[in-house]
Amino acid sequence: MDMNQYLSMFIDESNDHLQSLNENMLQLEGNPEDLGIVQVIFRSAHTLKGMAATMGFEDLASLTHKMENVLDLVRNEKLKMQDYIFDTLFKSLDALESMVQDITSGGEGKADVSAIVASLQAIESGEWTGGKAPAAAATTKPVESISSAVDLDEFQYSVLDQSIAEGHRVFYIDVLVSEDSQLKGVRAYMVFDLLERSGEVVKSFPTVQDIEQEKFERSFSLYYITTKEAQELEKSILSISEIESAKVIQLDQETLQQMTNQAAAAVEAETVAIATAVSQEVATAVKIEEKPAAKPAAPTKQAAAPSRTIRVDIERLDVLMNLFSELLIDRSRLEQLASETGNNDLSDTVAHLSRVSSDLQNIVLKLRMVPVDTVFNRFPRMIRDLAKTLDKKIDLVITGAETELDRTVIDEIGDPLVHLLRNAVDHGVESIAERVAAGKPEMGTVNLRAFHSGNHVFIEIEDDGKGIYREKLLQTAIKRGVVTEEQGAKMSDDEVNQLLFAPGFSTADKISDISGRGVGLDVVKSKITSLGGNVTIHSTPGKGTNFSVQLPLTLSIIAAMLVRVGSEKYAVPLSSIVETAIVQREQVRNIHGNKMITFRESLIPYLSLNEVFGVPDFNDEDESETEIVVIRKGDRLAAVSVEEFIGQSEIVLKSMGTYLPSIEGISGATILGDGQVALIVDPNAFIK
């Protein structure tokens, strides 16, 4: 069977279910009594099991099945959620996630989950607490008695009741398929087929679908209305090959009532046979429908889920983006041609085209925008685990999860955020004892905020922990040779805080598993910078720290200032430009070997683009006055000299291919309206 086309669907949907399972489990931890959440969790696990079984992922299916069993006990109030149960379930979720990961990367999703399965089994059979009734455990003894039989809903019950009243015979039939039968489903089908010819099957356990898919051990049972006699039925069922036994019990109104009442009465926690477990599951599912109290808000939540979205292949979006970029380039070309030709009709049409394509541009860009929630949603679980390991109490407050970021940024921003969050929990928030001593609440708060501002998206991680102590930071920095004492004395508080991002820096006294190796923060910073963003730190000693990450809204179409140096044109991203100006040669000072210039009462470094890029036909030193562009990185400025400003324009970032190594100072190329390639300047390279 060719499963490949379904594989990607399976992976997508499994990940969705696992995500929802994680979220709901966390919610449940906060409200262990809420059976509604248990229902939702149960349903997710059940669907996951079905999908895994269909795709042939045995380990996945059996682990989920075991989880299901435990959850089933909980939702029937035969088991109360407790810490160890949560932990085991979380561990199972982790195992499931890694199995799905394995499948995603082409593996078979096999994993040795015997330990977790054993724990789940133990919980299921009540061995954990020891107080519960001894587990008769899963034996495969076929069910002879009908005492632990199945349940009917009101409608079915009344149908059967009616039939008895009208003189029909109602039977409860229990069929056992022989052990060595290879075609259980077929045999069962044959039984059904036979029965349907002379009567009506009101309800079967497990359901007809499950039986057809062979989701039963060896036996199944059903309620049947007919005019035939019991003996006749028994004989004809047994005449089907590979049917080992068939018990046909006639019901009258009393016994019918008895049976359904018995099922309604509390049944033992231990299951005697898997078959009964399956039938019980269906039965309890039926029962839950009747219990109004158990009617959770969950069904409505599920119903709300089919939102109006559609899954789109990322590659298609990328193709769309590329095509659209081509369109933009041609638009520039047309605009140029129209102004050259001077044809009014042409100009008008081109103007209209420009407006329409601008609108189109906005929409296409939005297509690639994804809510940060996709990144944020794994954090609550991570913080929970982390807090437990460190024995701290942390409350993670997430705001603005619906803020949208470009898809490529989303993919890359996850890891840096994880690191910053771990930092906040490990270094920022103090231990419970310390907090109490400082008069703070036991529970530390970590705020994770995302919001738009201007052309940027900001993601902030703020904790109410102990903050950053300038002195301690400086001392460690000096000790590690990152700065000298004199340099440190001259630095502003913000600059000192930025030292945290220096490679090899760490103020942790011990290296823990979580942090302290001093490798993390500088990688974080470079990752964020490579995305076109920056990160700043604000901190109040004793009160807390705020890491603020600024990211550009889109990556591939940026507003830029085109400049000319000699015969070469370059593009400088507008977001880094503070100001443009013309300066006189004399204003450029030479201080200690570095060229500097006064800008708004401070001295900033001065660089000549022709020098940096070795432009052959221009030298700013020969000019008496030069045009400069003042660029900014964080709160540091620099002046870059060019020959002439051409103007502002929206440019499309084009990759230069894989052959060329990365060039310092160049972040990419773009195609101008006249078809020429212009290189895009990376201002970050000019400000170290």
Add this chain to the structure above:
Amino acid sequence: MEEELKVIVFKLGSEEYGIEVEKVQTIERMMPITRVPKTFSFVKGVINLRGVVIPVIDLRGRFSLPETEYTDQTRIVIVAVGDMQVGFIVDAANDVIDIKSSAIDSPPEVVGGVKARYLRGVAKLENERLLIMLNLHEVLNKSEVVQLESVEG
């Protein structure tokens, strides 16, 4: 077993070189090249080929041959190796021939010559024509270039 290769022939000076047709994407006339700073000297820059930005190298420079003026015979041969696309500036490119793989001899032992590394072999054609078969992987290999340049200082 005879294997026939279809080969694009281009000229550098008086020598003729060949690259299999499958590796060649297109052959273009000379077009404006945007210089890219701070990279190998034989990388002349990048071009805009129908909306795609492709780096272009001067093969003469790559093979440490003296560079010459471009004429209207000069062509840019765009090759693709893996996911890398690169353009080669050549003096002329106007032939496609079939050669038998048996006609390709192993490259001659040229002492200390930079060129030797880039050769896969030399094919003998009629009329005493010699076709030098290029080893594209080596031509596009950057690691050894770095060493070379650092030696030159």
